[in-house]
Amino acid sequence: MANENTAKKPSFIARLKRFFKDIYGEIKKIVWPNRRQVINNTGVVVVAVVISSVFISLIDYFFGLVTKLFFGS
Numbered sequence: 118m119a120n121e122n123t124a125k126k127p128s129f130i131a132r133l134k135r136f137f138k139d140i141y142g143e144i145k146k147i148v149w150p151n152r153r154q155v156i157n158n159t160g161v162v163v164v165a166v167v168i169s170s171v172f173i174s175l176i177d178y179f180f181g182l183v184t185k186l187f188f189g190s
Contacts, residue, residue, distance in 0.1 A: 127135070150158070
């Protein structure tokens, strides 16, 4: 009796087709940035990397000086 109430599972091929159809539907929803947005975002990333590298370099230099003072090399 339980077998009559359960729905039959779709075949592998049917599930695969549905999977790729869903992927295509999601890809159509993507809103790609325009050229100006890409250039702006790239500039923000480059500036953030430069600021981070300067900050880390200063910390490294400071700790190097402190290490030299303590260990006198």
